[in-house]
Amino acid sequence: MFGDDVDEGDVLVSLCDLKTYYGEDSLLSDDPVKAVDGVSFDIHKGETLGLVGESGCGKTTLGRTLIQLEDATAGEVRIGDTDVTTLTGDDLQRWRRNSQMVFQDPESSLNDRMTVGAIIREPLDVHDWKTPRERRARVRELLDTVGLSEEHYYRYPHQFSGGQRQRVGIARALALEPEFVVLDEPVSALDVSVQAQILNLLNRLQDEFGLTYLFIAHDLSVVRHICDRVAVMYLGNVMELGPTERLFQQPQNPYTHALLSAIPEPDPTADSDRITLTGSPPSPRDPPAGCPFATRCPMKIRPPEYDSVDTEVWARVEMLREVLRERSNADRSLTERAREILGLSSRFSSADEVHDELFADVTLPAAVEDHIEEAMDHVRNDNETRARAQLREAFGSVCDEERPKSHVVDDESGTSRCHRHRDEHDEPSRSQVVSE
Numbered sequence: 001m002f003g004d005d006v007d008e009g010d011v012l013v014s015l016c017d018l019k020t021y022y023g024e025d026s027l028l029s030d031d032p033v034k035a036v037d038g039v040s041f042d043i044h045k046g047e048t049l050g051l052v053g054e055s056g057c058g059k060t061t062l063g064r065t066l067i068q069l070e071d072a073t074a075g076e077v078r079i080g081d082t083d084v085t086t087l088t089g090d091d092l093q094r095w096r097r098n099s100q101m102v103f104q105d106p107e108s109s110l111n112d113r114m115t116v117g118a119i120i121r122e123p124l125d126v127h128d129w130k131t132p133r134e135r136r137a138r139v140r141e142l143l144d145t146v147g148l149s150e151e152h153y154y155r156y157p158h159q160f161s162g163g164q165r166q167r168v169g170i171a172r173a174l175a176l177e178p179e180f181v182v183l184d185e186p187v188s189a190l191d192v193s194v195q196a197q198i199l200n201l202l203n204r205l206q207d208e209f210g211l212t213y214l215f216i217a218h219d220l221s222v223v224r225h226i227c228d229r230v231a232v233m234y235l236g237n238v239m240e241l242g243p244t245e246r247l248f249q250q251p252q253n254p255y256t257h258a259l260l261s262a263i264p265e266p267d268p269t270a271d272s273d274r275i276t277l278t279g280s281p282p283s284p285r286d287p288p289a290g291c292p293f294a295t296r297c298p299m300k301i302r303p304p305e306y307d308s309v310d311t312e313v314w315a316r317v318e319m320l321r322e323v324l325r326e327r328s329n330a331d332r333s334l335t336e337r338a339r340e341i342l343g344l345s346s347r348f349s350s351a352d353e354v355h356d357e358l359f360a361d362v363t364l365p366a367a368v369e370d371h372i373e374e375a376m377d378h379v380r381n382d383n384e385t386r387a388r389a390q391l392r393e394a395f396g397s398v399c400d401e402e403r404p405k406s407h408v409v410d411d412e413s414g415t416s417r418c419h420r421h422r423d424e425h426d427e428p429s430r431s432q433v434v435s436e
């Protein structure tokens, strides 16, 4: 595992309520994309911290903000006493030297019109590092460090294999001797056999140069193999962060449960009690007001008066809320609008179909049914906003209303963001959603 002999106490980078929004005027704009939405954690010197989560949850944006390729909208990235988000001029250049990024796709991240030597030398040129002669010598040394040879200096990226190109990307990132490297899916574009070679190289370089890695990845098995700790991201938030083995064996956050149980089983006939992730994440332009995961969470807290309602029935109620929410975000096409104006049926007028599909084969307790019927009347009267509000009032809980705080969940200061960690609720567990 990367970073075996490191003193875990030494903090290199500290993130405090970091936000990166895309869109004009960011905080002032009505609906910016909240790609990173209030993230706080420490990165320890010499460790490999994994960053995982579904596509679009903000991993790359977080990595880019850390090394100041992206401007933070709010919050801090501290290194020692300095908040790097406020740096300008020479100070910013120094941080940029000290922190580098290796990109996912070695195919497109290298300029095909430059020789490999020039690509690796470029950051040295930009930062006016020593003399041209010393730069050339440094490039030759770097080629050797990453397992390439001097003769590769004058070749072009297209003459190289994917693995070799990624070695060039790594050499370029290391040229200015950084302390901190963001590895953004560095092996996902490579064949499995080549992946292992690149991971071994990264491991060796970390030992040799005392590097600290933020390792962004989709592939959870790679993360489990190489990371010291893992942060699980969802909709711009870190939902759980903890030591790798604890997190994989005893996930504490409902989202981590769901993400891990979505890993394909090696044996498809294996008896798995999988929690499947239904639906897709809400838009980062309009994240839920309470817990980011509330709209898909199988362990969402219910109001106490509905505690005894059958799990399946309750899931359908939540699904109705999700359908209404998604419909309100969906862009009605011109054809849909035209059909509506002409009084023809469209998918947006099929409220009764939705109702039947969800509830035809389940028996709703009277108290639940009354609320559903009331909401459906609002939908039929074209007032979906009122229907959503009414369902929220009737069936909503703390998960819909409050953003959960981070709770310490293991004796290595691992954290999880979930209301279920509060004393008055049961801890998240698989048994809340599946019969074992």
Ligand SMILES: Nc1ncnc2c1ncn2[C@@H]1O[C@H](COP(=O)(O)OP(=O)(O)OP(=O)(O)O)[C@@H](O)[C@H]1O
Binding pocket: 022, 023, 033, 034, 035, 053, 054, 055, 056, 057, 058, 059, 060, 061, 062, 284
């Ligand atoms: N330059 C940009 N302008 C506007 N929106 C952006 C920009 N870059 C990213 N986004 C949006 O920000 C959100 C987070 O994107 P990001 O690329 O950080 O996610 P990710 O987790 O790295 O995804 P993936 O795993 O697919 O690379 C997405 O909704 C994305 O569409």
